[in-house]
Amino acid sequence: MDRLSAERRSANMRQIRSKDTSPEVALRRLLYGMGYRYRLHRKDLPGTPDIAFPSRRKVIFVHGCFWHQHAACREGKMPASKQSYWGPKLQSNVERDRKHQAELTRLGWETLVVWECQLKDSGAVVDQVKRFLGKTEAGSKK
Numbered sequence: 001m002d003r004l005s006a007e008r009r010s011a012n013m014r015q016i017r018s019k020d021t022s023p024e025v026a027l028r029r030l031l032y033g034m035g036y037r038y039r040l041h042r043k044d045l046p047g048t049p050d051i052a053f054p055s056r057r058k059v060i061f062v063h064g065c066f067w068h069q070h071a072a073c074r075e076g077k078m079p080a081s082k083q084s085y086w087g088p089k090l091q092s093n094v095e096r097d098r099k100h101q102a103e104l105t106r107l108g109w110e111t112l113v114v115w116e117c118q119l120k121d122s123g124a125v126v127d128q129v130k131r132f133l134g135k136t137e138a139g140s141k142k
């Protein structure tokens with residue numbers, strides 16, 4: 001009984017923590033702090049981008065390294081076991097991402113992908129985002 005409740009408690013804590021520090025929320029906080037204003041989950045755009053900047057015609061996707069197979073990091077490696085299970089699933093995620101980005105480009109939107117692992121270094125992300133988005137809204141001092 002004790003063991004069960006301890007397990008449940010830690011599951012709850014995990015849930016809370018992952019909600020608080022989800023990569024997308026972390027990036028949103030950064031962007032907001034930098035003075036950018038944005039729209040969330042525009043369903044009318046291909047792939048329902050996580051964060052959209054309509055006046056700039058730019059969107060940002062926040063991708064989990066595993067689910068979206070970040071080629072440049074360890075988390076993006078295909079699991080060695082159960083390849084037949086994960087292989088097609090992850091591959092179709094990657095193909096869907098590629099398709100959405102191509103559609104966005106065709107519609108005149110620029111796309112930036114911010115990877116989950118990159119958010120561990122917020123300074124680097126801030127630089128990357130600034131390069132991508134340019135100046136913040138008029139009136140902002142930042």
Ligand SMILES: [Zn+2]
Binds near residue numbers: 076118
């Ligand atoms: Zn990564």
